[in-house]
Amino acid sequence: MLACQIVKYNEPHQIRRIPTPKPQDLGPHDLLLKVAVASLCHSDLEYLSGNLYNKLPVTASHEGTGVVIAKGSAVTKFQIGDRIMAGQTYGRCGDCDNCNGEESYRHYCPNKGSAMSVERNGAFQEYLVTDAREACRIPEGMSFLTAAPLACAGVTVWRGVLLADLNPGQWIGIVGSGGGLGHLGIQFAKAKGLKVLGIDARDDGIELSKEAGADFVLDARKGKDEVAREALRITGGKGVAATINVSDAKSAASTACAITRMHGTVIQVALPPEVSIPFSEYIFRDIRVRGSFICSPKEAEEMLQLVVKHDIKVQSNIFHGIHEIPKVVDMLSKGQYRGKGVIVIDEEGAGRVSKL
Structure with a gap:
């Protein structure tokens, strides 16, 4: 599959071909998404500089959305065809004080796996594996273009x-x-x-x-x-x-x-x-x-509902295709657009406003 990756610190992102995740390799709590829209976060510049200690090469972007095309054996919350906002964190232990403590502490689990764009590939690729326990269903009436920037920002x-x-x-x-x-x-x-x-x-x-x-x-x-x-x-x-x-x-x-x-x-x-x-x-x-870091999945679901209820607008700059991403990163570094840089990965999938 096509992916946009950080290969060397402080050098432009590279467009590469990498192995496509296979449904048979999913863990019990995994979702496999066909990525629809992903967006660029200011902290992606920190990943590019190496300040956030990511392991290279790695696919960039921790703001991803897509459609479920396969799921692990333990996933009951989501179904094939659901529209998903991916969570950044992956593989919480479920046993520590954070996992069993206050709602807003759960994503601080010290035993969790690597976050998107650190050692685990991010959303600037055609297919993405994410943790169903950290994901949110995108509400009816909300577009992928709106949901993607909400996944981190x-x-x-x-x-x-x-x-x-x-x-x-x-x-x-x-x-x-x-x-x-x-x-x-x-x-x-x-x-x-x-x-x-x-x-x-x-x-x-x-x-x-x-x-x-x-x-x-x-x-x-x-x-x-x-x-x-x-x-x-x-x-x-x-x-x-x-x-x-x-x-x-x-x-x-x-x-x-x-x-x-x-x-x-x-x-x-x-x-x-x-x-x-x-x-x-x-x-x-x-x-x-x-x-403060990100919020929990439950808090994220509340945020998504608030966005719909109050018609909250994301100031977005829309780009089309993975090949555009290095240009968008350069524009962000130079302050050449305001708001968020949003990249349509799958033109057909991005047009779906409500779930199947």
């Missing part, structure tokens, strides 16, 4: 909104609000009745933040101190109740703390090599900084 920023644990009417800040995660986070927060203060450092990011529905948008290029003063003014002198940082800019985490009220929470989602925060931004005001 959506589930990641959605967990940030959940961890903020705010009540309707409270203020939430989003640093990096005009990016692929940020513009979804704005819409998720608004759907939960929150007021949103967006912060971005690019003209198109500021514009997209406004289009996504942020109540106010501040320009990070004015500097942390000015942004913090404006945030205090907007929120009646208190600051936002919680902030999600989805920007890997060096000063982003510090800015996130600066706009957050005393005793508030900053949720660090972005993956810079280091997170740097001056002690004065969090110690003296008791700001709690919490790291």
